[in-house]
Amino acid sequence: MTLKRILPYLALSLCPPLHAASLPSGDRLDTLAEAPYWLALGHYERGKLGGWRSYVDDTDFFLAAEGNSDPAAELRATVKALYAPANLGDKHAQCIYPARTRWLREQLRLADLPEVACPEYRAWYQDVNPHSAVLVFPAAYLNSPSSMFGHTLLRIDQADVDSHGTALLSYALNFGAYIEGMDNSLLYAWKGLMGGYPGLFALVPYRDKLGEYSRLENRDLWEYRLNLTPEETGRMVEHVWELKQVRFDYYFFDENCSYRLLELLEVARPGVELTDDFPLTAIPTDTVRAVVDAGLVERIDYRPSRERELLARAEPLERDEQGWVLRLADDESLLDDPAFLALPQARRALAQDAAFRLVRYRATGEERNRATATRSFRLLQGINRNPPPTLDIERPGLPEQGHRSRTWQLGLGSRDERAFAEYGLRMAYHDLNDNLHGFPLGAQIEILQLKLRQYEGNHWQLQRLDLATIRSLTPRNHLLQPWSWQVAGGLERVPGEDGDERLVGHFNGGAGGTWKLNEDLLGFALATARIEHNPDFAAAIAPALGFDTGVLWRNPVGNLTLEAKGDYFHNGEVRRSLGLTQQWEVSPRLGLRLSAERQFSSLTPPENELMLQLRWYHY
Template sequence: MKRTLFTLALSIGGLAQAAPTVPQERLQALAFDPYWIALNHYETGKLGGWRSYVDDPRFFLAPDGENHPDAELAATLKALYAPAGSGDQHAQCAYPARTRWLREQLQLTDLPTPDCAEFTAWFKDIAPHSAVLIFPAAYLNSPSSMFGHTLLRIDQADIDSDNTALLSYALNFGAFIEGMDNSILYAWKGLMGGYPGLFALVPYREKLAEYRSLENRDLWEYRLNLTPEESARMVEHVWELKQIRFDYFFFDENCSFRLLELLEIARPGLELTEQFPITAIPTDTVRAVKDAGLVKGIEYRPSRERELLARAQPLSNDEQQWALRLADAPEHLQSAEFQQVPKDRQALIQDAAFRLQRYRSAAGGRDSASAQRSFALLKSINRNPPPPLAVERPGLPEQGHESRTWQLGAGSRDDRAFAEYGLRMAYHDLNDNLYGFPLGAQIETLQLKLRQYEGNHWQLQNLDLANIRSLTPRNELLQPWSWQVASGLERVLGKDGDERLVTHLNGGVGGTWALSDDMLGFALGTVRVEHNSDFAGFFTPAAGFNTGLLWHNAVGNLSAEASADYFTNGEVRRSLSLNQQWEISRNLGLRLSAKRDFSQLASPQNEVSLELKWYHY
């Protein structure tokens, strides 16, 4: 549509100003200038040449503009001189960032002056002055948010003096999903680029409510040192991308990668996207922005869940039971039994009850009854206010270990020695270096391990597509379920003492409990479906359990686990394992593992290994 309108405008004889004659050498230099490449989101093609990340022909003015930066520049320069009467449809109105750059580079003083009323009103409403990079922490219950997320907040000039952050706009890039795809289809299409990705500007208060309340995610705000001119340049380019489609890929061309492109538009000369040729994990991109010297301040906003747990932490079990009763029925505030509780403890209890009520309302929807309960509790809090809530700030996510892991190990399985070589694309397991990650969370994708036995016998030990575990402790106030899911190829005991490479899909659900500040105990019921050449059926199901302890100690993380699978064909497979990781540095760990496997098909086997893990993007 843009190309058609501009062609019609240019065809009106006698009304168009002629574009200046620019030497071909100068045009070629501009066409391959890094900033023009960034404005059009070009990358070098796999077989040479150029291709744009933009997957929408409406973005380009030249028919072959997607692959030819020089053709797109020539078409743009010509369109800028179209008659001014086309108003908002004029190229200068549709491409303000291109217009600004070409005007500066070519000293274009004779451009027509169309009335860009729509863009002018939009830009005035946003009034960009500065920017903040927002990182909502990882949320395991959403496939698209398991690795965290990034977005930008665009602030006005009076943000600090008037404390108007909630009136700012959030700039977000995300997958546009029509219909109700199930989780498996969603994950598959997200991995394969099956969804279009779009930029959106929405009020920041809406995103804040979504992440802190509905998804119970901590927020990190990284104040960027962009100047007003740099912030304006970035927002102008966002206008050019309005309703323009990109293919969305979870692991590389995602929310974080697209925002890095915008920062390269804001500040020419930044080289951020080239650091992420394969994957763009949000924490890695935050680290890249920080390492580039763009961050001048960091603020932390805890989720409602974290605030509730912090307020409930000093309460005894009896006091937490009071909080539960008050959240359900605030009339207990006036009971003689509650009035006998010391006033300072009453203040803590009723504040915990109020926060629990708000937490429940956010999760289940607010109705008149919940609003009345909240109001009754709030009135009591005003009469007897608690001390200010202090929430301990967790470790900065970008200071945790990097996401890709190289692994080198040695060990023995019964009487056979082996060396093991591994690569994990992303990103954290239960025993990895803990700083910046919650205890009990595991997200592993695309992990490969090759084993070399004595006699130069090589075998594929395992290939994990995904291995996710969420071990969130239960308490008096909150009762979350723990769960796990894994899929891929792995070695198991087989007939005649051999190991079989099997295909599996398994999952489990259960509970986790905090045995101390640094120790979790968990127990899950599990199900498994397996394709095994030793089994008669193509797929054989099993039911079982997985239980154990996770302890963060002085040198690292220790896990002790017991698991069993009871197959419908009579096979019983059990396992005991112990793992201790020493945290040598942020990006280096040493792990000692011991395991004993049992099977109806073979004698028990013991395995001990020592593995060096290097976390490196």
């Protein structure tokens, strides 16, 4: 326990409070300790085997030695600490726990508490000056492991933010993993899944967070203005002060940024229940949906990323005009080139504005330099002389209106004239054929997917267990050339030597390109590598090189993929497949999927599989 937590107790032991006789009875305190609001302030939950446990993983947060598992002991310790001598100043419990102090003063009518100034807390609170709050959702960004599912944070606004347009001067309240050192992406993902990082709350200027998510990571931002009153917003900010430098466990799936913010909203508005719906996972889009469904949102605003703005500005340009965009972004002196000046005035306006946006996009995350600044300034001068029309970007589907994250699957099919039923569960989140509303075309993130099959004769087998499957098929264009990539690992069935299927462990990945063939049609081609543990192979681990190519079509009834894959193992095994999958979007929570696949292996004759599957997006 740190000095700031010990001081109130030392003062009480040395100078017994004059008002000890006025303390409430033990029964009254025990009853109050079970109040939902007190449990919310301590971040308590029912333990799996009974009793209580706090999500807070920091003994400094508690005044009682057993405070992390005994809400009543923590409440009694807090009440006693509130009567410590006022000369403790900022170290007084009233200053460290303003939310506890206010609530206990109201519930127990503690009119005789010492008067403590708390200058440090008062100055901080006045600087934040909370009046209203906005839930901000930076959309998913596949190229960052920490952002695969999106993110949520709270913006704390002052009273005049709308009338004065001063949102950038607000504060952003964020909960995230605290990382010391430079862990690589794979290690970051693993430690995030396993709880290897502590989680901390941070209150930083909103303009800094806006730059980080919308600019550095090129993510669209959704802003959900909450209907919290000034009193409710202030109550939440009071509790944020209590959580300053307090460590929580952090897990990607459940005890993450979104879950912690739901707890704060329960503090802001007592009686609203948001966390009860997330016993296993808390995917950011699902938590946003919970906030909307609870009636806490009064307005939704959308901020497109730099990348989306660039592509929208360049979309009307012909290919040769986009060539001018590239040349201008490299050499601003071409603004005076006779060939460029020969273009119609309206086309020049679009080209130079797109060039300016491309320069800013390329500079993302880089140190500011004189050459880039000069080029930007010259392009801005050209834009001022010949301004383009206002950029109007159509707002995409609301993230929370997309399908639910957890999916149950029931399929009926046939494999080489053997009928089977297949039962599946996917914990999260989205694949290439799922209902697309609120998701980008070509993105796939699946975590923990289990599939069991029941063949004729009541023969059961584990068909596959996917730990993770991630695919990012981002189309290349004349201006931007992103790589497409994929990675997957787990257990799956493959053709075996005796005509049966073998359950093998595998890890594979690939990289390549994706191209937009028309508005709703993508074509992709990737080179792949695979390592596999197969009982039919002599070596414990067998490597293979291969390919994965196909098309993805967004059609009137749903999504269709046509995909050809091949793996060529070092031991001579060759495995190829050709598959077609079409999903019909029956409703936002139901999908009907037809899949057909023909597999080729050097170990067995070709095999055909056909399946019709019902998918229920239930949570």
